[in-house]
Amino acid sequence: MKNKPWKNYAFWIAVTEIVGLIAGLISRKGTELYSETIIKPPLSPPALLFPIVWVLLYAVMGIGAAKISLSRPSETRRKALYIYIAQLAVNFFWSIIFFNFQAFAFAYVWLLALWGLIVLMILSFRKLDKTAAYLQIPYLVWVSFAGYLNLGVWLLNR
Numbered sequence: 001m002k003n004k005p006w007k008n009y010a011f012w013i014a015v016t017e018i019v020g021l022i023a024g025l026i027s028r029k030g031t032e033l034y035s036e037t038i039i040k041p042p043l044s045p046p047a048l049l050f051p052i053v054w055v056l057l058y059a060v061m062g063i064g065a066a067k068i069s070l071s072r073p074s075e076t077r078r079k080a081l082y083i084y085i086a087q088l089a090v091n092f093f094w095s096i097i098f099f100n101f102q103a104f105a106f107a108y109v110w111l112l113a114l115w116g117l118i119v120l121m122i123l124s125f126r127k128l129d130k131t132a133a134y135l136q137i138p139y140l141v142w143v144s145f146a147g148y149l150n151l152g153v154w155l156l157n158r
Contacts, residue, residue: 008070013062016088020058023092024051030099038102041152057142060135061088067132068125080124087117104154111147118143 024031035047065084071077091114098107118140126133 005066005070009063009066012066012069013059016058016062016065017055019088019092020054023095024054027095027099030096030102034099034102038153039156041149041156044149044152053142057139061139064125064129064132064135067129067135071128074128076124076127080121080128083117083121083124087114087121090114090117098150104150104157108147108150108154111143111150115140115143115147 031047061084065081068077068080068084090110094107094110094114097103097110101107118136122133122136122140125136
């Protein structure tokens with residue numbers, strides 16, 4: 001993929017978007033039930049906003065991962081991409097835990113782990129490509145906001 005960087009970008013963006021799409025499809029019924037029955041905390045955005053934000057975030061996340069994968073091969077690059085994949089996997093399961101199982105307390109703890117992985121990813125990306133690291137900041141901010149919402153839902157629906 002080194003000869004054609006656009007293929008690298010397309011690959012990482014597609015992988016990231018597909019992970020999000022599959023998680024969304026799996027948690028669709030749980031999301032509908034959540035929308036109809038759960039008390040939400042103040043500042044909860046309309047349901048329509050979530051898929052729009054996630055599509056944009058997944059694209060930006062994929063761009064950052066592509067930039068890292070295009071950096072010079074090294075142990076640092078390998079670790080950074082493993083962290084990226086790990087946080088993506090944790091991200092995938094959060095929506096299932098939260099929406100399908102409605103295990104709000106466990107989902108909150110899971111989200112804290114995701115938040116930590118995102119910080120670790122940003123720090124590892126920063127060693128290789130500052131732009132790739134900065135591209136992950138909106139993701140960290142959104143997950144921080146999701147943490148507020150998750151905690152609020154847990155406290156309001158015990």
